[in-house]
Amino acid sequence: MPMSPRDYTWLFTPGSTFAHESGTTGVIHVAAGGELDLPTGRVVACDPFVHLGSGDVEPFTVSVTPGRYRVEAAVATLSRPGEPPAAKPHLRVAAARLVVRDEPTTAWELALCPEQDPAELKEDEFFGYGVDAGTGCFYDATAEESFPEAQEDEGPLWDAFENSDWSGGPHLVTSPSTGHTLAAFTSGWGDGFYPTWIGRSASGEVTCFLTDFFVAPDRS
Numbered sequence: 001m002p003m004s005p006r007d008y009t010w011l012f013t014p015g016s017t018f019a020h021e022s023g024t025t026g027v028i029h030v031a032a033g034g035e036l037d038l039p040t041g042r043v044v045a046c047d048p049f050v051h052l053g054s055g056d057v058e059p060f061t062v063s064v065t066p067g068r069y070r071v072e073a074a075v076a077t078l079s080r081p082g083e084p085p086a087a088k089p090h091l092r093v094a095a096a097r098l099v100v101r102d103e104p105t106t107a108w109e110l111a112l113c114p115e116q117d118p119a120e121l122k123e124d125e126f127f128g129y130g131v132d133a134g135t136g137c138f139y140d141a142t143a144e145e146s147f148p149e150a151q152e153d154e155g156p157l158w159d160a161f162e163n164s165d166w167s168g169g170p171h172l173v174t175s176p177s178t179g180h181t182l183a184a185f186t187s188g189w190g191d192g193f194y195p196t197w198i199g200r201s202a203s204g205e206v207t208c209f210l211t212d213f214f215v216a217p218d219r220s
Contacts, residue, residue, distance in 0.1 A: 002118055003121075003125060012095070031075045033169060036140075036183045038067060060113060072099065077090065093186050095211060095212045095213055096170060097209065101205055105208065130192075132191050143182055145178075157173050157184060160173050167186075194212060
């Protein structure tokens with residue numbers, strides 16, 4: 001069967017800890033990224049430096065009521081037991097989410113784009129998006145053409161990362177030409193292929209969109 005969701009409530013709980021087999025340990029804190037404007041409620045997630053404005057990505061088939069929604073990231077501070085504290089903490093974005101409702105999530109489903117059928121997935125497979133520039137993002141479908149400089153390593157999206165010494169974010173970026181916004185963040189260990197999940201409340205309402213970057217292992 002397709003890959004199952006993990007315990008994302010735990011992953012977004014400040015102070016949660018984990019350990020890798022390599023001996024690296026991690027402690028989670030939650031970083032705020034402001035409120036993303038969704039004028040149509042049609043959510044897109046991708047690597048913005050590769051796919052934003054390319055026409056290669058489509059909004060998810062599940063949309064939400066237009067509005068402004070909080071973006072936050074579960075950021076892991078990594079260290080190895082016995083090693084002296086680093087001058088600069090080793091931080092990795094473990095997951096990022098777009099919060100639609102502040103209600104408990106009781107069920108998860110893969111976020112799908114048109115023509116994606118979960119019945120086609122094999123054991124532990126998933127649909128997601130590819131990352132080739134070490135970043136991910138959320139934005140409304142109307143912002144697709146609002147950051148034309150992104151693929152040229154120029155413009156406000158590039159500046160948000162460059163001016164922060166490539167901190168993980170989330171970075172809320174506004175297009176000077178259209179006013180559309182985008183929330184961007186680094187993608188865990190970097191390049192790869194990552195799933196986005198849709199959380200739902202007990203009543204079936206969408207609570208969040210969440211992209212998992214596989215930094216933290218499954219909770220034991």
